[in-house]
Amino acid sequence: MTMKRKMSLLLCGVMALGCLCGCGGDTQTGNDAQTNADAGTEAAAGNDAAGDAGASGEVTEVKIWHDGDESIMQTIADCANEQLAAESVHVTFEKKTGLTDQLQLYGTDEANGPDMYLYAHDSLGTFAEMGILAPITDVIGDEVLGEMLPMTVEAGNYKDTQYLMPVYYETLLFMYNKELWEGEVPETTEDLYEYMVAHTDADAGTYAVVNQHSTAYNVAPFINGFGGYIIDKDANPGLNTPETIEAITYNQKFAALQADGDYNTVTALFNEGKAAAIIGGPWLVSGIREAGIDLGIKSLSDFTLPNGNALAPYSGVQSIGVLKYAAENKKDAVAKVLTAIASPEVGIALANQSNCAPANDKAYADENVAANEMIMAMKVTAETAQPMPNIPQMSVMWGPAESLLAAVNKSGANVEESAEQYQNEALTAIADMQ
Amino acid sequence: MKQRRKLTPYLYSTPAFILIALVIVFPILYTAYISLTNMNLFHWADYEIIGLENYVRALTKVDSGFLSALLVTLLWTVLNMVIQVVAAYFIALGLNREGLKGRRIYKTLLMFPWAMPAYVSILLWRVGIYNTEFGLLNKILVEIGLSKVNFLSTNVPAFLSCMVLNLWMALPFMIMMIDGALQSIDRSYYESAELDGAGFWVKNIHITIPALKGIIAPSVIMTTFTTFKQFDIVYLLTMQKGAYSGATLQTVITYAHQNAFVSNNYGLSSAVSIIIFFLIMVFSVFTNRGVKEESNE
Numbered sequence: 001m002t003m004k005r006k007m008s009l010l011l012c013g014v015m016a017l018g019c020l021c022g023c024g025g026d027t028q029t030g031n032d033a034q035t036n037a038d039a040g041t042e043a044a045a046g047n048d049a050a051g052d053a054g055a056s057g058e059v060t061e062v063k064i065w066h067d068g069d070e071s072i073m074q075t076i077a078d079c080a081n082e083q084l085a086a087e088s089v090h091v092t093f094e095k096k097t098g099l100t101d102q103l104q105l106y107g108t109d110e111a112n113g114p115d116m117y118l119y120a121h122d123s124l125g126t127f128a129e130m131g132i133l134a135p136i137t138d139v140i141g142d143e144v145l146g147e148m149l150p151m152t153v154e155a156g157n158y159k160d161t162q163y164l165m166p167v168y169y170e171t172l173l174f175m176y177n178k179e180l181w182e183g184e185v186p187e188t189t190e191d192l193y194e195y196m197v198a199h200t201d202a203d204a205g206t207y208a209v210v211n212q213h214s215t216a217y218n219v220a221p222f223i224n225g226f227g228g229y230i231i232d233k234d235a236n237p238g239l240n241t242p243e244t245i246e247a248i249t250y251n252q253k254f255a256a257l258q259a260d261g262d263y264n265t266v267t268a269l270f271n272e273g274k275a276a277a278i279i280g281g282p283w284l285v286s287g288i289r290e291a292g293i294d295l296g297i298k299s300l301s302d303f304t305l306p307n308g309n310a311l312a313p314y315s316g317v318q319s320i321g322v323l324k325y326a327a328e329n330k331k332d333a334v335a336k337v338l339t340a341i342a343s344p345e346v347g348i349a350l351a352n353q354s355n356c357a358p359a360n361d362k363a364y365a366d367e368n369v370a371a372n373e374m375i376m377a378m379k380v381t382a383e384t385a386q387p388m389p390n391i392p393q394m395s396v397m398w399g400p401a402e403s404l405l406a407a408v409n410k411s412g413a414n415v416e417e418s419a420e421q422y423q424n425e426a427l428t429a430i431a432d433m434q
Numbered sequence: 435m436k437q438r439r440k441l442t443p444y445l446y447s448t449p450a451f452i453l454i455a456l457v458i459v460f461p462i463l464y465t466a467y468i469s470l471t472n473m474n475l476f477h478w479a480d481y482e483i484i485g486l487e488n489y490v491r492a493l494t495k496v497d498s499g500f501l502s503a504l505l506v507t508l509l510w511t512v513l514n515m516v517i518q519v520v521a522a523y524f525i526a527l528g529l530n531r532e533g534l535k536g537r538r539i540y541k542t543l544l545m546f547p548w549a550m551p552a553y554v555s556i557l558l559w560r561v562g563i564y565n566t567e568f569g570l571l572n573k574i575l576v577e578i579g580l581s582k583v584n585f586l587s588t589n590v591p592a593f594l595s596c597m598v599l600n601l602w603m604a605l606p607f608m609i610m611m612i613d614g615a616l617q618s619i620d621r622s623y624y625e626s627a628e629l630d631g632a633g634f635w636v637k638n639i640h641i642t643i644p645a646l647k648g649i650i651a652p653s654v655i656m657t658t659f660t661t662f663k664q665f666d667i668v669y670l671l672t673m674q675k676g677a678y679s680g681a682t683l684q685t686v687i688t689y690a691h692q693n694a695f696v697s698n699n700y701g702l703s704s705a706v707s708i709i710i711f712f713l714i715m716v717f718s719v720f721t722n723r724g725v726k727e728e729s730n731e
Binding site (some may be wrong): 005008009012013015016018108126129130131202203205212214215217259260262263264265268269274392395396398399402403405406407409410411429432433434 | 442445446448449452474475476478479491561565566567568576581582584587588675676677678679680681682692696697698699702
């Protein structure tokens with residue numbers, strides 16, 4: 001009996017220790033951290049990480065976190081590593097779901113965090129305010145950025161500091177089914193509306209054009225085209241400005257002919273041949289091709305609004321940012337990786353293998369890239385497209401903006417009253433950030 | 435010796451205490467600490483203690499929709515629980531009817547909604563049942579010559595749609611609990627009652643319900659909590675990011691999420707969390723007291 005009790009107490013003790021041992025995991029990480037830090041320090045001491053590594057035959061690893069398509073990242077990695085083979089630098093991409101949250105946790109953790117990240121530019125303000133990013137110009141020269149399309153460079157600029165190097169970008173396009181669309185695609189939004197009225201039968205479930213009409217990103221071409229805005233550079237929301245109200249009112253008549261506007265609904269309608277056209281991004285293309293649709297593409301910039309302006313969609317620029325500790329400890333290796341990724345070769349590979357619109361202007365000189373209808377449509381759109389705002393306050397604007405659009409387009413609410421209501425909600429949400 | 439005996443149970447429980455402290459107590463205490471600071475995006479590393487300011491901010495938000503969210507939550511909880519218990523009771527009675535064939539098959543089928551992951555069920559209902567283009571309900575409406583209806587675009591239909599889905603998802607658990615409890619009632623009570631001439635309602639009111647009360651009370655309490663803090667259904671059906679349906683339905687939890695957790699203001703979010711934590715604690719004290727009084731009777 002005593003033996004049993006002793007054994008029980010011993011087991012309890014072991015279990016208690018086991019619980020606490022979980023906290024001991026850091027020791028190993030700490031050692032790893034020390035090793036990495038030592039490596040970093042050595043590299044920094046030599047003031048030439050890659051050079052030192054090259055001389056000693058060691059390869060410097062540069063780790064990039066992303067939250068995108070792994071095949072796209074593989075294309076970038078393969079092409080960049082080919083160029084870096086002689087430099088003893090190797091770049092690897094690691095997928096992290098919920099990248100923003102991950103960087104908030106690991107952005108200052110040299111041992112466990114990445115050296116760089118590749119993500120849409122609109123979260124830049126958040127990371128810059130957290131103080132985890134180094135200006136990209138500390139690592140690469142202006143000549144690298146000089147080859148990029150101006151809109152893509154502008155997207156990576158926050159408070160007059162260039163933090164990001166663009167890689168590729170996405171904008172909305174007008175995609176149509178060549179077998180269903182009758183005649184030429186109109187040049188003006190009014191002609192497009194007339195076509196929609198004539199070719200839509202909601203009860204039968206057939207539509208001329210479908211769009212996510214209550215999603216801010218998809219209504220932005222109208223809002224920007226009318227001179228309105230969701231939020232300006234100084235973090236002032238603009239949901240109740242006359243221009244934004246005019247744009248939302250104008251979009252309302254299109255929305256009435258565009259089904260529910262939910263992503264799954266509009267995509268399924270187009271892929272099943274129940275809608276002749278869809279306003280969507282390049283991410284839809286693979287599904288459309290699988291559905292066997294003969295796809296035609298037109299830039300949204302080719303549509304003129306009644307005020308004479310072209311539709312001006314938002315653009316999302318997939319860009320690379322450098323973490324502060326990497327800029328300090330691996331500067332040369334990081335610079336070499338960035339220069340390789342910025343090259344026209346990577347841009348051409350991205351366009352030809354992954355159907356992405358490269359940020360590097362020189363890539364468009366390639367014959368195959370120039371023959372790609374979708375990529376060239378995006379390049380045309382890049383001239384009027386506006387980069388999504390990259391200030392942190394934008395993250396709380398999607399909710400009020402989309403609530404406003406849904407209230408107007410789905411619940412039949414009054415535009416002016418709803419605009420006032422959601423402007424106030426936006427102001428509260430921005431104040432809550434402080 | 436006596437002292438040692440007193441200590442021994444605590445020693446045996448030490449591993450469990452450590453685990454509870456690490457997994458439950460520490461996060462609550464840390465959240466309480468963060469709620470007293472100004473930790474947010476603009477004070478990421480240099481945050482400092484600001485006292486009860488976040489609580490004042492959270493509570494002064496009461497006028498901007500919190501009260502209506504609380505009322506919606508109470509209505510949601512009461513309606514769901516009443517319908518759930520009553521419907522589950524009668525379904526369980528049906529399943530226990532003597533001579534019912536294929537009982538096991540029905541029970542297995544009834545468990546299906548409960549076994550499915552909530553996220554999948556909700557999205558299936560959003561597209562498969564309520565969607566204007568592909569939803570079953572609208573297909574039926576169009577077939578009988580009526581116009582399509584957007585069930586999720588305004589508050590009342592959206593509330594009812596959410597409630598129907600919640601019942602579909604939650605009923606199996608309640609049926610299972612009541613079914614188990616029914617089987618534990620001694621058949622001799624019913625036989626005696628039948629000899630005295632008791633009918634269906636008399637047997638239910640005077641035998642089944644009193645016998646069930648004590649047994650199903652814990653599951654009713656558990657389900658009440660789950661229903662009160664329901665988030666997934668309302669959020670995914672009506673306010674999923676990028677897919678707002680137009681309804682402005684808010685429960686306490688969706689309200690807290692929308693007002694505090696999207697702002698990257700961790701101090702304020704923590705204060706809201708602690709307030710909700712206390713609300714649920716108060717709620718649980720009342721329900722536990724109710725159960726105690728009932729079992730004492």
